[in-house]
Amino acid sequence: MRENSQPEVNAKWAGILNVENIPTWLPVVALALRDGAGRLLLQQRAADKHHGGLWEFPGGKVEVSEKPRLALVREIDEELGLVLDPDRLEPAGFAEEEGARHIVLFLYSANSPNAEPVAMDGQQWGWFQLDEASQLPLAPMDRELLARLSP
Numbered sequence: 001m002r003e004n005s006q007p008e009v010n011a012k013w014a015g016i017l018n019v020e021n022i023p024t025w026l027p028v029v030a031l032a033l034r035d036g037a038g039r040l041l042l043q044q045r046a047a048d049k050h051h052g053g054l055w056e057f058p059g060g061k062v063e064v065s066e067k068p069r070l071a072l073v074r075e076i077d078e079e080l081g082l083v084l085d086p087d088r089l090e091p092a093g094f095a096e097e098e099g100a101r102h103i104v105l106f107l108y109s110a111n112s113p114n115a116e117p118v119a120m121d122g123q124q125w126g127w128f129q130l131d132e133a134s135q136l137p138l139a140p141m142d143r144e145l146l147a148r149l150s151p
């Protein structure tokens with residue numbers, strides 16, 4: 001594209017294109033991992049974090065330039081010591097949370113009948129049937145996503 005020679009027009013575009021003027025959002029990936037009995041793995045957030053004490057799907061923030069699937073593989077390894085095949089992660093929905101940080105949570109699903117998770121950060125976790133999971137104090141987006149999962 002040819003550069004605009006009018007300084008006032010350039011200044012206007014510089015203002016619009018300045019990253020600080022673009023509303024940003026935080027991409028987060030999470031996993032609905034099912035065991036051989038169809039139960040879901042959920043874990044409890046640390047008390048001192050956003051949504052502290054609530055239960056959630058394992059996962060975390062997508063780093064800059066990281067592909068979502070690979071971010072999820074990294075997070076699941078870091079949190080649960082499980083190494084997943086990125087090609088076996090199925091998209092399972094997304095949800096959004098307004099707030100100081102606008103979060104978009106991308107949920108994937110995977111089956112792992114023989115998974116032996118280890119709580120790498122000492123977090124509480126468990127396998128839950130869908131009806132059991134819905135009884136837990138869940139993070140708001142997780143409740144929404146859980147309701148959309150097939151039994």
Ligand SMILES: Nc1nc2c([nH]c(=O)n2[C@@H]2O[C@H](COP(=O)(O)OP(=O)(O)OP(=O)(O)O)[C@@H](O)[C@H]2O)c(=O)[nH]1
Nearest residue numbers: 028030050051056057058059060061103105139141142
């Ligand atoms: N991992 C995960 N985060 C969720 C879920 N639901 C939900 O609202 N969140 C929110 O998404 C954000 C993800 O942050 P995180 O803390 O898990 O991410 P992280 O592990 O990369 O960051 P950290 O450095 O703070 O530990 C938090 O604000 C968290 O409350 C969920 O199901 N899984």
